[in-house]
Amino acid sequence: MSAVAAYRELLRIVGPAYVLVAFLGRVPLAMSQMGTLVLVSDATDRYAYGGAAAGVLAVANAVGAPFWGTLADRHGQRGTVLVQSLAGAAALVALVAVADATPWVPVAVSGLAGLFIPQVGPLARVRWRPIAEGAAAGRGNDPAYRRTVVDAAFSYEGAADEASFVLGPALIGVLAFVGEPSVALLVGAGLLAVFGTLFAVHPTAALTKVDRSAVPATGRLLVPAFVLLVLAQAWVGVLFGSVQTGTTALTTAAGEPGVAGLVHAVLGVGSVAAGLTMAAVPERIGYATRSLVAAVALLVLATPLPAVDTITQLVVVVLFLGLAVAPYMISNFALAGQIVPEHRIGAAMTLLAGATGIGYALGSSVAGRLADAHGHTGAFVVPVATAVLAVLTAFAGQRASRRSRA
Known part of the structure; x- marks a missing residue:
């Protein structure tokens, strides 16, 4: 189909x-x-x-x-x-x-x-x-x-x-x-x-x-594979917060502070477009593999950020960066649906979303301090470092997810 x-x-x-x-x-x-x-x-x-x-x-x-x-x-x-x-x-x-x-x-x-x-x-x-x-x-x-x-x-x-x-x-x-x-x-x-x-x-x-009488007595939510997914979603939040902060610093320095929201929206535009294409990915490519590939794409596409000096350059980099965001998040949520007990799925999905929010606050704070000291270049170091952590987490998640389904 x-x-x-x-x-x-x-x-x-x-x-x-x-x-x-x-x-x-x-x-x-x-x-x-x-x-x-x-x-x-x-x-x-x-x-x-x-x-x-x-x-x-x-x-x-x-x-x-x-x-x-x-x-x-x-x-x-x-x-x-x-x-x-x-x-x-x-x-x-x-x-x-x-x-x-x-x-x-x-x-x-x-x-x-x-x-x-x-x-x-x-x-x-x-x-x-x-x-x-x-x-x-x-x-x-x-x-x-x-x-x-x-x-x-x-x-x-x-x-x-x-x-x-x-x-x-x-x-x-x-x-x-x-x-x-x-x-x-x-x-x-x-x-x-x-x-x-x-x-x-x-x-x-x-x-x-859920029919509580049919719920098994066992079935923990915080298994290692799911903890890694929570961490993975926190990295997404850090990336969002740090990119937004760096964008605000660059546009303010350029004398166009009101443009920051529009530039950050470009990240969402690319992400929406890429997310809609995920339904076409062949079934044989598992969610853990998709998450790893998307994490590597995040790193590759985030790497140019510290070198950006103009709003036009930033728009181009952010647009392409967005192409990796939705595939990464979609894969994480779908993988959680596979490894979490059915009667804990609501808690799992909302916990992943909550981790994204906490990561956003952390990313904004850290990038804000670096922006004060080093301008937008300092702030944009944060999403690159975060993408490295996302790749490492996805590698660890590959093995953990296989064990959880074994």
Whole structure:
């Protein structure tokens, strides 16, 4: 089955409405961090407070994600995501209300919002395996068909995540420009309340409720192979954070600070395009091999970054770097689906997403210090070093994943 045919099959199985709901349901998370940064910075006239609020939101979301994922594994996604969506939307509205209060207040409310905003992308991945199994049952339980559907679904989800993190900040920028920063964050809250709720109550949510009587007594989540995947996703976050910081340093030095967001969005554009092609990769090439190849591509494509001196050069390098990002992430998430016990899959997917968020905060911090001391060149050393670590982790993951499936 071709990649195009596989994507058509996904739409046939679940319908276009579900795909739209699941995509728009993840956009508020992508809007929240930059929206918080812009809102609090504008209200307090201090970037430090805005940065602190955005950072607390990101870390709270990363730390809370595995808790909500475990809850969804135990009780199903419907009630869990519904509570998260409504509480997260209310917290974003509250953040708008207290944005100009004593600085610690919006920082605290930002953390509360981050804690509740659902990780729709990872949770959507959890649904695809039972969806594929149900579709395959109508075709004589054809394993090749099931594998094709799952591969296409994970490729799409990786591309959708990248697209949401391009669209989210862009929406914040447009809405803040035509209105106020508060309007931008209120729109994010409205999207979360509507599409988060629709995602929660969609019939596919019922497929994620596990029969606890059938759950085996054994089945650890933190096996070595999965720990390596968590580390691999942390490296992706470090790369994102450091590239964004280096981009901001270069564009600011060039007298075009407002261009930073657009340049960073180019990374997402390349990643989306590459992610959609992953459904065409032959089945004989395993996920661990795909992850290793993508990690090597990250290293090769990140290596020119420290030599970049102009915005035009940076756009070209970042565009090509994006071509390795989605394949790397898609392979990691798909590999986790193979090695993690079925009744822990929600916790696994959200933990991987949380590791990406923690890595982002770490990458931004380290690259920021290097940018202060050595400019954008210093910041861009971080993604190159991170790509080396990604290759080493992927090598270790090859052997660990084989042992976990043995």
